Amino acid sequence: MYMSTDEIREKFLQFFESKGHLRLPSFSLIPKNDKSLLLINAGMAPLKPYFLGIEEPPRRRITTCQKCIRTPDIDRVGKTARHATFFEMLGNFSFGDYFKREAIIWAWEFVTEVLKLPRERLWVTIYEEDDEAFEIWHKEVGLEPDRIKRMGKEDNFWEIGTGPCGPCSEIYFDRGEEKGCGRPTCGIGCDCDRFVEFWNLVFTQFDKDENGVYHRLKNPNIDTGMGLERIAAIMQEVDSLFDIDIVKAIRDKVCEVTGYDYGKDAEKDVSVRVITDHIRGTVFMIGDGILPSNEGRGYVLRRLIRRAARHGRMLDKKEAFLHLIVDTVVESYKNPYPELVQKAEYIKKVLYNEESRFNQTIDVGLEILESEIEKLKKNKETVLNGEIAFKMYDTYGFPLDLTKEIAAEKGIIIDQERFDELMQQQKERARAAQKELENAGWKDINIVIDEDIETIFVGYDTLKQEAKIL
Numbered sequence: 001m002y003m004s005t006d007e008i009r010e011k012f013l014q015f016f017e018s019k020g021h022l023r024l025p026s027f028s029l030i031p032k033n034d035k036s037l038l039l040i041n042a043g044m045a046p047l048k049p050y051f052l053g054i055e056e057p058p059r060r061r062i063t064t065c066q067k068c069i070r071t072p073d074i075d076r077v078g079k080t081a082r083h084a085t086f087f088e089m090l091g092n093f094s095f096g097d098y099f100k101r102e103a104i105i106w107a108w109e110f111v112t113e114v115l116k117l118p119r120e121r122l123w124v125t126i127y128e129e130d131d132e133a134f135e136i137w138h139k140e141v142g143l144e145p146d147r148i149k150r151m152g153k154e155d156n157f158w159e160i161g162t163g164p165c166g167p168c169s170e171i172y173f174d175r176g177e178e179k180g181c182g183r184p185t186c187g188i189g190c191d192c193d194r195f196v197e198f199w200n201l202v203f204t205q206f207d208k209d210e211n212g213v214y215h216r217l218k219n220p221n222i223d224t225g226m227g228l229e230r231i232a233a234i235m236q237e238v239d240s241l242f243d244i245d246i247v248k249a250i251r252d253k254v255c256e257v258t259g260y261d262y263g264k265d266a267e268k269d270v271s272v273r274v275i276t277d278h279i280r281g282t283v284f285m286i287g288d289g290i291l292p293s294n295e296g297r298g299y300v301l302r303r304l305i306r307r308a309a310r311h312g313r314m315l316d317k318k319e320a321f322l323h324l325i326v327d328t329v330v331e332s333y334k335n336p337y338p339e340l341v342q343k344a345e346y347i348k349k350v351l352y353n354e355e356s357r358f359n360q361t362i363d364v365g366l367e368i369l370e371s372e373i374e375k376l377k378k379n380k381e382t383v384l385n386g387e388i389a390f391k392m393y394d395t396y397g398f399p400l401d402l403t404k405e406i407a408a409e410k411g412i413i414i415d416q417e418r419f420d421e422l423m424q425q426q427k428e429r430a431r432a433a434q435k436e437l438e439n440a441g442w443k444d445i446n447i448v449i450d451e452d453i454e455t456i457f458v459g460y461d462t463l464k465q466e467a468k469i470l
């Protein structure tokens with residue numbers, strides 16, 4: 001049964017509201033008071049203080065649709081049907097309130113009664129030792145034992161270091177044999193796009209101590225995450241998350257501004273999907289206040305913008321074009337994220353500045369890099385030296401990952417050790433220069449610091465100007 005992405009998002013949140021959950025809006029992509037994370041990558045991430053008991057939640061049951069960024073998946077984007085670096089995660093959470101039984105039964109109810117997915121296409125996995133989950137799926141939900149697959153710790157046990165952790169259970173949809181890889185071993189857990197994992201239910205029931213001993217929590221928690229784009233692709237019966245209503249509109253716009261006909265060339269289609277993914281992530285990141293820079297979050301943003309620009313080149317697009325897609329992204333997301341509407345002009349400026357800056361060096365950079373790669377190939381060598389990789393970074397603005405990626409396409413790797421060394425030297429030089437500058441300042445001018453000066457946020461107009469002179 002076809003359902004629009006907006007409808008699925010709303011139905012999910014309403015469903016869990018009807019089960020006593022408090023609906024909260026998506027948190028920012030920038031984590032608050034959490035140094036362990038650069039960008040929010042799951043619905044539970046901004047709720048950590050509640051899970052850890054550091055803060056009291058406004059209610060013991062919460063439901064959200066959270067914007068997420070996952071750059072570790074970047075190499076898969078555009079190649080699989082199911083990975084993006086930006087996606088939304090629907091979730092229901094229990095802080096010491098309901099547990100495994102309700103989490104499983106409600107998930108099944110939502111999937112089969114609200115979404116009305118045919119049960120013969122649904123499969124679940126559980127952690128191999130979690131007999132409790134098996135009993136609930138089998139006896140209460142009524143799933144046949146051969147539809148409940150037991151998996152090892154790597155796949156179905158969630159933990160990071162010490163602290164709260166526990167087994168999980170994932171729900172899969174079988175998209176049909178024709179979507180599979182055809183290997184005799186193909187099944188759940190196969191890397192192809194036949195069985196799509198779309199919902200992960202995490203049962204946080206242990207506290208792991210420093211000695212690796214698992215203690216049962218008195219008040220266990222529930223944390224679930226369902227990928228909105230994945231479930232939308234299932235509901236809309238389309239090939240990939242780039243074909244769902246709100247994303248397809250953006251994909252079409254990418255084709256329009258680059259003048260490329262989607263479907264003509266498999267490699268170029270990948271570029272279209274990469275741009276479609278990265279423009280969504282960058283719009284949301286800039287909207288949340290991140291600016292391109294050489295460090296941390298800003299660097300992730302820079303890398304996404306520059307990677308998208310390079311894929312633009314692969315579609316023969318020479319001028320800056322990313323800003324031309326912003327209005328379409330805003331149109332796709334303005335219902336759940338109305339704040340994007342006021343930020344659109346600002347976002348376009350930041351994108352335009354970053355892309356045009358890179359445009360000044362990208363062509364020469366690409367030419368140099370490609371000729372270096374050619375030379376290596378001719379000599380049957382496979383390692384690009386660190387000096388060149390560093391020059392690409394320092395002079396031509398190529399993030400290391402971009403250079404790596406272009407080289408890898410031709411089977412070349414990079415001498416990362418040498419690159420790191422050069423990077424370190426540059427940082428030290430910059431630090432020394434900065435110090436000299438500071439000393440000179442104190443020597444040469446008699447600076448008086450006015451203690452009354454305060455920095456105040458004066459709105460996006462000023463930021464606009466800042467963006468202009470970047």
Ligand code: ATP
Binds near residue numbers: 228
């Ligand atoms: P996968 O094994 O497919 O990479 P995952 O196990 O890493 O997914 P979880 O951490 O369990 O994903 O996240 C919960 C849900 O979020 C997944 O079941 C999926 O629906 C969605 N999701 C995860 N990663 C992505 C991604 N890169 N793009 C789109 N949706 C994703």
Ligand code: MG
């Ligand atoms: Mg993953």
Ligand code: MG
Binds near residue numbers: 197
């Ligand atoms: Mg998985």
Ligand code: MG
Binds near residue numbers: 170197
């Ligand atoms: Mg998972």
